[in-house]
Amino acid sequence: MNIGIIGAGSWGTAISKILLNNGHTVRIWTRDTNVYESLTNGENPYYLPGISIPKTIIPSIDLKDVVVNSKLIVLAIPTQAVREVAKQIKSYYQNQIIVNLAKGLEINSQKRISEILSEVLGNVKYVILSGPSHAEEVARDIPTSVVAASENKNLAKITQETFSNVSFRVYTNDDVIGVELGGSIKNVIAISAGIIDGIGGWDNSKAALITRGLAEIIRYGKKKGAKKETFMGLAGLGDLIVTCNSLHSRNRYVGEMIGRGKKLNEIIENMNMVAEGIYTVKALYDEIKALKVEMPIIEKTYEVLYLNKDPRKAIHELMMRELKDEN
Ligand SMILES: NC(=O)C1=CN([C@@H]2O[C@H](COP(=O)(O)OP(=O)(O)OC[C@H]3O[C@@H](n4cnc5c(N)ncnc54)[C@H](O)[C@@H]3O)[C@@H](O)[C@H]2O)C=CC1
Ligand SMILES: O=C(CO)COP(=O)(O)O
Numbered sequence: 001m002n003i004g005i006i007g008a009g010s011w012g013t014a015i016s017k018i019l020l021n022n023g024h025t026v027r028i029w030t031r032d033t034n035v036y037e038s039l040t041n042g043e044n045p046y047y048l049p050g051i052s053i054p055k056t057i058i059p060s061i062d063l064k065d066v067v068v069n070s071k072l073i074v075l076a077i078p079t080q081a082v083r084e085v086a087k088q089i090k091s092y093y094q095n096q097i098i099v100n101l102a103k104g105l106e107i108n109s110q111k112r113i114s115e116i117l118s119e120v121l122g123n124v125k126y127v128i129l130s131g132p133s134h135a136e137e138v139a140r141d142i143p144t145s146v147v148a149a150s151e152n153k154n155l156a157k158i159t160q161e162t163f164s165n166v167s168f169r170v171y172t173n174d175d176v177i178g179v180e181l182g183g184s185i186k187n188v189i190a191i192s193a194g195i196i197d198g199i200g201g202w203d204n205s206k207a208a209l210i211t212r213g214l215a216e217i218i219r220y221g222k223k224k225g226a227k228k229e230t231f232m233g234l235a236g237l238g239d240l241i242v243t244c245n246s247l248h249s250r251n252r253y254v255g256e257m258i259g260r261g262k263k264l265n266e267i268i269e270n271m272n273m274v275a276e277g278i279y280t281v282k283a284l285y286d287e288i289k290a291l292k293v294e295m296p297i298i299e300k301t302y303e304v305l306y307l308n309k310d311p312r313k314a315i316h317e318l319m320m321r322e323l324k325d326e327n
Helices: 010-021 033-040 063-068 079-089 113-121 153-163 176-199 203-223 234-245 250-259 264-269 277-291 296-306 311-319
Strands: 002-006 025-029 058-060 072-075 097-100 125-130 144-149 168-173
Touching (some): 010 153, 097 113, 097 153, 113 176, 125 153, 144 234, 176 311, 250 277
16 A cells, blocks of 8 residues: 655654555655655664664655655654644645544644544544554564554554554554543653652552553543543553653653753753653643543643642642542
8 A cells, every 4th residue: 555654753754664564655754854864864863763764665855745645644743733734735635544643632722633633634534543652662573562543443444454563463443532532641641650750760659650640541531532441451551551661751751850850941952752741731731620520640740840840749749639539
């Protein structure tokens, strides 16, 4: 199949290798001429250092060329860029399948990617591919399992068959809301897990944070129409485990730096990759108050990132909340 990948960051590049190995013709678009040049030389040192990229992957800086020549489009750009890029492709988009890889919520609208795309492009053939999958490992063919979710079973199945191979196993699911929310909110929990790492690497605290973080994701997800069991699967618990613990995680890293006393602006300035939780927490903070859903870890993470709260004080406040039942 002719496949076009929009975005040549770490995830788009790693996925391009999977798709090429599966026998597809792969074009990958980047807006960055340095990345384009590197890809033509068989590498992407800016986003995936140390990995050789087959030269049969076709790099491009022409977005229209990539879109019109693809039967399936993979969206591999940060959440906050999705609306802008969707507007750019609108005039020549021919209702091809879009497989989204981004995990986040839009800051001001609190919208999921599927909602943004349908606002801009209309009735999109949409699939979300999500789960515990660090690009650095996928690019090295380390066994990985993810979920392809779509309201249309056939689209989920096509995606499953297109992406799966011996080291990349794709399950199907019909809960788009749950899979999108699981992947988005776990990034915020991973920042808070990183804060614990930065302060002291406390195992008990981190286990509690992951477990209670999952409870918050489920509470919010249920209000938004997601299925609880989706959050117990790869796109929920699975991704929480990897992102809260992996040294590859950009979100966990941001938290670790905060826990060590660095300022958020300083951390962002020194990172060339996106840590989606920094933005998703903003989207959530206002909405959870309006929705009256209890998400204390999300609230404290926001206060530490944006209201200068001392992380130790935030932990103290979480521990001193009114005592309650677990469920
Ligand atoms: N890196 C990973 O291991 C994984 C990442 N993801 C998700 O995939 C999405 C992309 O992540 P990464 O590839 O890691 O990000 P990245 O930061 O490595 O790369 C992002 C790419 O998007 C491009 N980009 C940024 N803003 C843009 C704009 N306004 N217009 C056009 N292009 C723009 C950048 O030039 C770059 O090519 C994120 O939502 C992330 O959470 C999901 C699973 C794994
Ligand atoms: O979603 C991911 C792994 O599944 C990537 O997480 P980070 O963006 O924190 O690296």
